[in-house]
Each structure stands twice: as C-alpha cells, then as structure tokens.
Amino acid sequence: MESPVVRFKDVSYAYEQKNVLTKINFSIPKGSFMGLIGPNGGGKTTLIKLLLGLINPDEGSIDLLDQPRDKFKEWNKIGFVSQKANSFNKGFPATVFEVVSMGLTAKVGYLKFLTKAHKEKILSTIDQVGMLDYAYQNIGNLSGGQQQRVFIARSLVNNPELLILDEPTVGVDYENVQRFYELLNRLNTDYGITLLLVTHDTGTMTEHATDIACINTRLHFHGKPEEYNNLTDRDLSKLYGHPVNLVTHDH
C-alpha cells in the first residue's frame, strides 16, 4: 500500500490548559477524498493549523508526504483554501488571472519573474475550474461560488498533491454547492489530487467523500461514508458528547 499523504502520530495540543486535541492518530491515504467533520470547537481548524505548520503540537509528530513536518520544505505541494477566502477584501482590484498567479509566488521564488510558461499554466488552471471567461474580471465582481473556484485555482496552479479546504461552501447556495462538489470529485478522480475537506455539512459530505473522519478533541470515527451512515443517533450523540440532529438534505 502506498504511504499516506499525511500521518498524525499521538498528536496532542492544548490551548490555555484546555485540551483541544488529545492523542490524535490518523492518516490520509493517497488519492482519497477525506471529509473531516465534528462540532464547532472540536478541534478541526486546530488540526489544519498543525498540519500547515502554523502551530506546533505539544506532543506527538506529524508526517507530510513521508517527511517529518519540521523538515518539510515542499509547501507548494500542499494547497490550502481557507474559510477566510469568503471574507477577503472584496474591493481589492485584482483580476482572476492576478489572483491565480499569486499561487505561484513562493514557488517561482525571490527575485525571479513569471515566465511565459507560467502564464500559460495560470490560464490552463483557470480553465480547469471553469472560469476562463472571467480571467480578466476583477475578483470582487464575481459571486461567492465563482470566487471560491478562483481560490481553488490559486492552489491548483502549483500541482498540489494534497488540497485542504476549510468550510469552503459557507455562504454558497445549494445548487452551486453541488457544482462545487462535482469540481472537487473531478480533481480527485481525474487529476489524482488528495482532498481534505473540513465541513459540518455531514449530509453532502457522505455523498461525495471516500473517507470520513470525525473529530471532537479525540478522533471518534475514521472510516468509509457507508459505515458513518450506519451509525445510530446514539453513537453520534456519544461522538459529539451531546444529542445531535443530523443535518440531512432532502432534495
């Protein structure tokens, strides 16, 4: 079996003496589409921050693409689309082309300029997410769903092996959420990009993901969507530590 893209070994993290994550052991298989779910304050965002190297674990270790995170240098192989992508400065006068080109800044490196090949790559990536008609529009003039596609392109332009999305569909209407998931499935199956999607929309998630991990300080569930769907409400209450109403989509 191929080695996983991400591996957490006994990772714990506390913030002001409160345990946010305790003894987390989990890995993301290469080529999977993993949905990371759990209640608010359950540690999902903390887990992403640990993964991205924005904070350090108190205990345990994290491997990225078979390297210890502290020695990991190939950050351009890990794409990140933040929740904040929804609340960026809408007045910022950058075209879609300019925003996507920013994805290449770190990869191209200091004191170097974008070449013609880079520019072609930027345009083909914009095409990949279906936004070519808007390449020279200001990003502030686009809808929320379109902007989210542009932010995905900004990560994709680096040919990442892993793409992390933190609540990307907040504020996007149902129909566009479906199209958004179609895009994600295409990236996963056609381009072989491993996806890690953080969400609390468990209904849509179980339809599309290949793996589900449920986190609430501890890792409470890690398996296939079918297994997750077979959990009873009682199991889920145990997971979340309180009774839950499943978010369902009856359309």
Added chain:
Amino acid sequence: MLADFFEYEFLRHTFLTGLLIGVIAPLLGTFIVVRRLSLLADALSHVTLAGIAFGLFLDKKFAVGITPLYGGMAFSVVGSILIEKLRGVYQAYQEIAIPIILSGGVGLSLIFISLADGFNTELFNYLFGSVSAVSKQDFLSIAGIAIFIVLIITLFYKELVTLSFDEEHATVSGIHAKRIHLLFIVLTALVIAASIRIVGVLLVSALMTLPVAASMRLARGFKQMMFLSIVFGELAVIIGLISGYYLSIPPGGTIVMVSIAILLLSIVLKRLTWKPRKVREA
C-alpha cells in the same frame, strides 16, 4: 508657460524632482491603500518632520551641517521600524502604533523647533512644500532614491502583491511575510522623506493615496490600478507645480487640490459608465 521651468535652474530641479515623486508616491501608495494603511504615511511624515527639525537645530546651534533630507530620512526609517515593533506589541490593536508614532513625531518636532529658537521660512517650506527649495544636491539624492525604489518594487512585486491580497495564504505558502513587510515600510519611509520637499509634511500622504483612490474606481486589476495612479499622480504634480508657481501658492496645496479634482472626476465617470448588471453564477 513652462518657459520659466526650463530657464531657471532651481525651477528645473523642482520640476524634475516633482516628476520623480509623481511616480514613486502613488507607486508605494497603491500598496498602502490596499493594505488599509493610509494613515501610516501621515505618521511617518510627522516623524520625518522631527528629523528635519533636528537637522535645522543642529545647524543653528552647533553649525553641524546635516542635509535636512538625510535627517528626515533617518528619522522616518527609524520611525517605520518602530511602527512595525509596536504592531507586534499590540497585536490586537495594531492601528494604535500609528497615533503613537504620529504624536511622538510632532512632539519631537516641537522640541527641536523651539530649541532652534522657533519657526522660520525654511520650516514653513517643509510643512507645505515649495517650488524653490530643491537644490541640485537634493535632486540627485531623490533621483537615487527613486531608482532604488522602482528597482526594489520591480524585484519584489509579486511578493508584495501576494502579501497585500491575502497574508495568511502568503505565509502558508512560504513567503517571509515579516521581512517583506519591513522592506515595504522602509521603502514607504524613503518615499515620504523624498517627497516632503515639494508637497510638504502635512500633505505628502495625499499624493500617496488620492491618485490611488481615483484609479481604484476605474482600473481593472492591480497592475492597471498601479499605472493609472502614477498617471494621475504625474498630472497632479505637473499641474500643481506650474499653477502653484504662477499663483505664488505652496505647491502642496495646488497638487492636493488637483488630486481631489481628479478623484471627483473619476467618481463621476464611474457613475456615468457603470451599469447595474446581474452577476452570473458559475
């Protein structure tokens, strides 16, 4: 109308210096405006005044000749670094660094001015700008600064834009946000020190922000906004300098009023050409 500017050497130096700051002030201003740091320029210009006052004080009391331009530049750069440090200390209230440095600059200026026995015309020129204050030496120094700034902005353009647009993403992707930000703020300090001769302490921030505010209404994309603000900046400097000279008004005043006129025109133009349209979903 331009004849005097070619005939008299001091006017020629003023005019050429004006053309240079018409480029570099809006160039840096573009980044200042999109990062919502418009007041930063004001804080730094007041620190620059303290440096100039310090230079005048040394000159008057001890006859130690420091070119005011260099005194101002030194204070401005130190002030910019202090602002960065203060922003680190007050992470949750980063904007507080600006009034601290601004009032510190004014306080120091007042002390040096009174130690140097009060106001004089030279100081007045620094406050509001002057058409006759630029020496050949000043012109050459400012030309050097301008070349340096354009070079650095060209080399670090993509990092500066990436960082201004989304600091979190830039940091995650491995850009050294802190170092680039420090570089940016030091460049801002240099631009301010260079511009003060012509537009003056009180109005230098206007030349950095008003042309950008105008081009923001009209431009598509960041690069276009940058070039358009330079065009507006140049227009303001050229019209402002010539009219200021013939009307005997400090050029700071005329340059800023031309900038405001351009800004109003751009708002009106946008209103006239803007058609409400529904944004199509992807």
